[in-house]
Amino acid sequence: MDGCEPKKTVHLRKNLDDLRYKEEEIDKDKKGGIKAEARYTTLNDMYELWRDLKRGIKNNTFENYKYMYETFVRNQIGSQFIMSLKKSDIKRYYNSLVDDRHLKAATIDSIHTVLHQVFEMAVDDDYIRSNPTDNVLRELKKSHCFRNEKRRALTKPEQELFLDYLKNTPEAQYWYPIFAVMVGTGLRVGELTGLRWCDIDLEEGIIDVNHTLVYYDHRTERSKRGCYFNVNTTKTPAGMRQVPMLEFVKEAFLMEKERQELLGLHCKATVDGYTDFIFVNRFGQPQHQATLNKAIRRIIRNCNDKQFLESDNPEVLIPHFSCHSLRHTFTTRMCEAGVNVKVIQDALGHKDVSTTLNIYTDVTKELRKSEFEGLEQQFNQ
Known part of the structure; x- marks a missing residue:
């Protein structure tokens, strides 16, 4: 029994350190005006809020946005908590769309348009401090050689x-x-x-x-x-x-x-x-x-x-x-x-x-x- 005591003490100390860290993070969020529920809000949750409130665009454009999210985002990064998603995560996700799924620039543009608006709503509503999609698309286009293929007419x-x-x-x-x-x-x-x-x-x-x-x-x-x-x-x-x-x-x-x-x-x-x-x-x-x-x-x-x-x-x-x-x-x-x-x-x-x-x-x-x-x-x- 005595041999287990030091291990138990280490676990207790680690748990205590984790609790203190979380307490500090919560305190930091409060001071920064971040909502408490932001910690438990996923990207999918925020998208659904955006989708329900979005107005002022043509129906076919809106349907295209919904298609892009449901097809390429929901099951990839949608279940992650919105506070946990950093710029590096978005970069990694966009890179995977190019490298693994071989999506064209126009498709990624559409996905980015939706994500940027969803994250912007999260910033405006005090769920996060900054938009992790800012400038990511510009950087992606610099690092990847997207081909702008001109449509060819028949002779x-x-x-x-x-x-x-x-x-x-x-x-x-x-x-x-x-x-x-x-x-x-x-x-x-x-x-x-x-x-x-x-x-x-x-x-x-x-x-x-x-x-x-x-x-x-x-x-x-x-x-x-x-x-x-x-x-x-x-x-x-x-x-x-x-x-x-x-x-x-x-x-x-x-x-x-x-x-x-x-x-x-x-x-x-x-x-x-x-x-x-x-x-x-x-x-x-x-x-x-x-x-x-x-x-x-x-x-x-x-x-x-x-x-x-x-x-x-x-x-x-x-x-x-x-x-x-x-x-x-x-x-x-x-x-x-x-x-x-x-x-x-x-x-x-x-x-x-x-x-x-x-x-x-x-x-x-x-x-x-x-x-x-x-x-x-x-x-x-």
């Missing part, structure tokens, strides 16, 4: 191959109308999928863009998958616009109308009071970006396989691209045709002309380069 031969394959291949014809309209109008995906038959005037050849359809696919707090549509305003006020139809765009709408009448297909969805959407799947539900991008990947593979079957060295192959690349393709065709920048801005619904000018500058730079290459051939003849 004219690539565009022709893509549309010809869709139009003339029986198993791909289903997709021709929606992608032809996308190429020929430059509409954003949500603007396109949100189009109703009453939004287009086939006689006048006008498309009235007055809303956008947003698709949400995310996990809720209990990790249950939630998928649903919402109708929202256009991305900016400039997004409310009328876009003239090119002839092949009008033909694409008519093809879709004829196909649906032939199959007895019609829209079965009502979203926020909106119905009769033009582009629907076989169940009568609106199309959405993930499905369209998946279809594009399959079309590219099948089209390129066909090209290789016809020739060992095909002149043209379709590169990998996404829905948004078709908007960029439309913009590029307008720039190549010498369309006025203001007209391009209006057609695309850009709020700021500088956005249009940046694209215009890139395209004209490539045009100059190709024209000078042609000029060099003339000199070398």
Whole structure:
């Protein structure tokens, strides 16, 4: 028994030291105006408070913020007490998002936006003294080489191959109308999928863009998958616009109308009071970006396989691209045709002309380069 006494004394002294340290920390917090309950408040608790009080942003932006938190934060650092999270913890967490999960800069930007606001609320409400996310993203971007990949437009031969394959291949014809309209109008995906038959005037050849359809696919707090549509305003006020139809765009709408009448297909969805959407799947539900991008990947593979079957060295192959690349393709065709920048801005619904000018500058730079290459051939003849 006597041999156990020194060990017991050491334990008692250690416990006493811990209690004194905690008492000093609590006293320090009180003097600093920190709430007592802050010690037992997790990041998830603070996020839920922020989420319940957040106002003044568009619904699709708010849904994106919630998606980012539920997907990347809740089960990673969300259960930690908010007082225990230091700047080094946030740095370590952001580094893991880049190194382990290979997230792009834009995704980490969105995660950071949410976290910064949640921690800022904690500072304002006296849960913590300072925001541990301050300047962390800036430091992360300095230490990691993020690639800003420019969206690539399809060249004219690539565009022709893509549309010809869709139009003339029986198993791909289903997709021709929606992608032809996308190429020929430059509409954003949500603007396109949100189009109703009453939004287009086939006689006048006008498309009235007055809303956008947003698709949400995310996990809720209990990790249950939630998928649903919402109708929202256009991305900016400039997004409310009328876009003239090119002839092949009008033909694409008519093809879709004829196909649906032939199959007895019609829209079965009502979203926020909106119905009769033009582009629907076989169940009568609106199309959405993930499905369209998946279809594009399959079309590219099948089209390129066909090209290789016809020739060992095909002149043209379709590169990998996404829905948004078709908007960029439309913009590029307008720039190549010498369309006025203001007209391009209006057609695309850009709020700021500088956005249009940046694209215009890139395209004209490539045009100059190709024209000078042609000029060099003339000199070398």
